[in-house]
Structure formats: structure tokens, C-alpha cells
Amino acid sequence: MKKSIPVIKSSLPSFEEFIEEIRPIWESRWLTNMGAKHNELESKLKDFLGVKHVSLMVNGHQGLELALQTLKLKGEVITTPFTFASTTHAIVRSGLKPVFCDINPDNYTIDVDKIESLITDKTCAIVPVHVYGNICDVERIEEIAKKHNLKVIYDAAHAFGETYKGKGVLGFGDISMLSFHATKVYHTIEGGALCYNDDDLVQKLFLMRDFGILDEETVAEVGSNTKMNEFCAAMGLCNLRHFDETIQKRKALVNLYRDLLKDCPGVKLNPVNPDVEENYCYFPVVIDEEKTGYSRDEMFANLKEKGVNARKYFYPLINDFDCYKDEYDSNETPIAKRISKSVMTLPLYDDLTEEDVRYICSVFNEWKSKAL
Ligand SMILES: *Cc1c(COP(=O)(O)O)cnc(C)c1O
Numbered sequence: 584m585k586k587s588i589p590v591i592k593s594s595l596p597s598f599e600e601f602i603e604e605i606r607p608i609w610e611s612r613w614l615t616n617m618g619a620k621h622n623e624l625e626s627k628l629k630d631f632l633g634v635k636h637v638s639l640m641v642n643g644h645q646g647l648e649l650a651l652q653t654l655k656l657k658g659e660v661i662t663t664p665f666t667f668a669s670t671t672h673a674i675v676r677s678g679l680k681p682v683f684c685d686i687n688p689d690n691y692t693i694d695v696d697k698i699e700s701l702i703t704d705k706t707c708a709i710v711p712v713h714v715y716g717n718i719c720d721v722e723r724i725e726e727i728a729k730k731h732n733l734k735v736i737y738d739a740a741h742a743f744g745e746t747y748k749g750k751g752v753l754g755f756g757d758i759s760m761l762s763f764h765a766t767k768v769y770h771t772i773e774g775g776a777l778c779y780n781d782d783d784l785v786q787k788l789f790l791m792r793d794f795g796i797l798d799e800e801t802v803a804e805v806g807s808n809t810k811m812n813e814f815c816a817a818m819g820l821c822n823l824r825h826f827d828e829t830i831q832k833r834k835a836l837v838n839l840y841r842d843l844l845k846d847c848p849g850v851k852l853n854p855v856n857p858d859v860e861e862n863y864c865y866f867p868v869v870i871d872e873e874k875t876g877y878s879r880d881e882m883f884a885n886l887k888e889k890g891v892n893a894r895k896y897f898y899p900l901i902n903d904f905d906c907y908k909d910e911y912d913s914n915e916t917p918i919a920k921r922i923s924k925s926v927m928t929l930p931l932y933d934d935l936t937e938e939d940v941r942y943i944c945s946v947f948n949e950w951k952s953k954a955l
Pocket of ligand 1: 644741
């Protein structure tokens with residue numbers, strides 16, 4: 584049989600474990616609107632992530648929109664084009680104007696040396712992304728934000744459970760957004776959360792995610808509906824129990840990948856930051872065609888032919904999307920453009936086998952001599 588290795592497989596608890604978790608929902612008939620499972624997950628995540636406040640959301644994207652809207656931002660937002668569609672869409676859909684800053688070629692996060700030159704009197708916020716779990720230069724970003732009185736909202740969709748210098752990474756900035764989509768390292772089927780330190784935001788976000796309804800007769804805000812339901816929260820409680828196990832499995836696979844690909848010239852692996860405790864969410868490789876003798880697209884097709892499904896993540900670059908390209912020029916973010924054309928993520932999920940990792944790496948090793 585021809586091999587077929589997906590790029591991702593959602594992790595799941597045992598069927599029995601999930602059934603036990605959702606049984607009380609039949610007894611209470613409370614299906615959504617901050618029920619028992621929802622509240623239990625919110626409080627467990629707070630402890631687990633080491634962050635002061637967590638507000639669960641229907642998904643990460645709506646969380647990000649709600650964050651921008653709750654802070655009542657207006658004007659321009661400095662962000663990165665090297666991300667998932669959601670980051671930029673959330674900014675635009677909140678009536679704000681994205682201004683794209685290039686990324687650094689080392690870990691693909693926003694280039695902090697280029698942020699200040701993009702600040703104008705209309706700039707209200709910075710929305711950086713912890714790409715592939717690579718943590719942004721949070722200290723410099725904080726410095727710049729303080730100096731220019733800007734809000735910082737992190738797209739931390741890839742940073743679940745990570746720490747930086749021993750501290751939970753979700754405490755940086757004004758708000759951090761998490762995604763718990765089925766494809767993420769930790770998921771609730773669909774879901775997400777906002778993490779923050781400001782006590783004043785607790786009530787504001789509580790209202791904003793439920794139509795702004797304060798009590799039976801008072802609607803205080805033009806809110807949305809971004810609540811997490813009980814079934815998703817139940818999945819989240821199950822997956823949280825197994826998260827450490829997930830990390831250990833992925834860590835072993837990532838280390839094997841690293842070992843087997845270390846002698847492939849021109850295949851750049853994700854940098855390791857000794858200050859960061861990683862979550863091993865993705866395994867990106869960047870192909871330097873001059874050194875490999877083949878392009879990302881050629882290797883991507885070659886892998887596909889051999890039954891290995893990689894993902895061109897992130898490609899195309901956001902400023903090249905049909906819906907943005909008339910307004911933006913991707914040549915203004917040349918590093919992001921180059922990385923986007925040369926990066927792909929390789930299969931990584933809990934029950935990926937070592938045998939499959941060896942097989943995938945053998946495809947790279949067979950082509951190692953192409954440049955010679
Ligand atoms: C997944 C993801 C999102 C969106 O999260 P959803 O929960 O799918 O809405 C936003 N930004 C990044 C970087 C992501 O990877």
C-alpha cells in the first residue's frame with residue numbers, strides 16, 4: 584500500500600474518557616453560556632498557563648477580533664505578513680488598518696528593529712505573532728510600546744503552554760490570543776482564549792463575548808457572541824490531562840527529525856532558544872535553493888509523490904492575498920517574502936511514528952547530493 588502521512592492529526596482522548604466528561608451535561612441540560620465545564624476549564628487553564636486571567640472564546644479568530652474591539656482601538660496596527668490569514672483579517676474586520684513590518688530571518692517573528700520606522704501618529708497598536716511557537720522579542724516590543732504609548736496584542740495561537748525565561752509567555756503584552764482549533768497542539772475542537780493581566784478587562788470581555796448583556800434588562804455594550812460551549816470545554820478538559828504526554832511524544836519526534844536532518848546543507852531547521860520551553864507545535868524547514876539545488880516547491884511535490892503531506896505554511900504571504908494585494912506591496916517585506924517561498928512544515932502529531940520520521944528524512948537525504 585502506498586504510504587500516506589498527513590501533515591497533522593488531531594489528538595483525542597479515549598472515547599470513554601470523553602463520554603465520562605460530557606455525562607454531567609445530560610444531567611444539567613446546560614449546553615453553553617458559561618456552564619460548569621466552561622468555568623472549570625477557564626480556571627484550570629489559568630493555573631496551567633500561569634496567567635492572571637483567561638477568557639475562553641468560540642475560536643481564536645473571534646477572540647482576536649474581540650480583543651481589538653474591546654480595547655476600542657482606532658487607526659493603524661503594525662503587524663507581520665508572515666502569519667495565518669486570521670491575524671490580518673481580525674485587524675481589518677475591526678475597522679483598523681494593518682501596516683506590515685518585515686520579519687527577522689532567524690526565527691520569522693516581527694523584526695523589532697523595523698517597527699519604529701513604521702510608527703505614525705495614527706498607530707494605536709502592535710500585533711506580533713509567536714510564529715511556530717518562536718517567541719517574539721517581547722522585551723523590545725514592550726519597550727517600543729511603552730515609549731510610543733501603543734497597545735500590544737499577541738497572536739499566540741502557536742504558543743500554548745510555552746514559557747520564556749521561566750515565565751508563561753501569555754502574560755506579555757496587553758492581551759494574548761490562543762487558538763484551540765482541532766489542528767493545534769492543544770485543542771477544544773474549535774475554541775480559543777484571551778489571556779491578560781488587567782483586572783478591568785475581565786468584566787468587559789465577559790460582556791463583549793455575550794452580546795454586551797449585563798443583566799436581564801441591561802445591554803451595556805455592542806457585543807458579539809463568542810462563547811465556548813460545554814462540549815468543547817469538555818474536550819479541552821480531557822486534552823489538558825494529556826498535554827504533558829503530548830509534549831513528550833512530540834519532543835522525541837522533533838529531536839529525531841533534527842538528528843536525521845542535521846547533515847542536509849541548505850535545509851534550515853527552526854532555531855532553538857535556550858530561554859524558551861517549547862511546545863513542539865510545528866516542524867518548519869526553510870529550503871535555501873542555492874545550497875540544496877532544489878526549491879521548496881520541488882521538494883514539496885517530491886514529498887507528496889512519496890506519500891508525505893507537508894504544508895506550505897505560511898504561503899502565500901498575506902500581502903500577496905487577492906484581497907490585500909492591491910493595497911500592499913510584498914516587496915516591502917522582502918524577508919517575509921523569501922521565507923514564505925522557501926518554508927514548509929513537515930508532518931508532526933502525537934502518534935506519528937519514528938519509522939515515518941525516518942522515512943520522511945530519507946526523502947531529504949536522498950536529494951542531499953542534488954546541489955553537488
Ligand atoms: C490557528 C490560527 C489562528 C486562528 O485560530 P482559530 O481558532 O482557527 O480561529 C490565528 N492565528 C494563527 C497564527 C493561527 O495559527
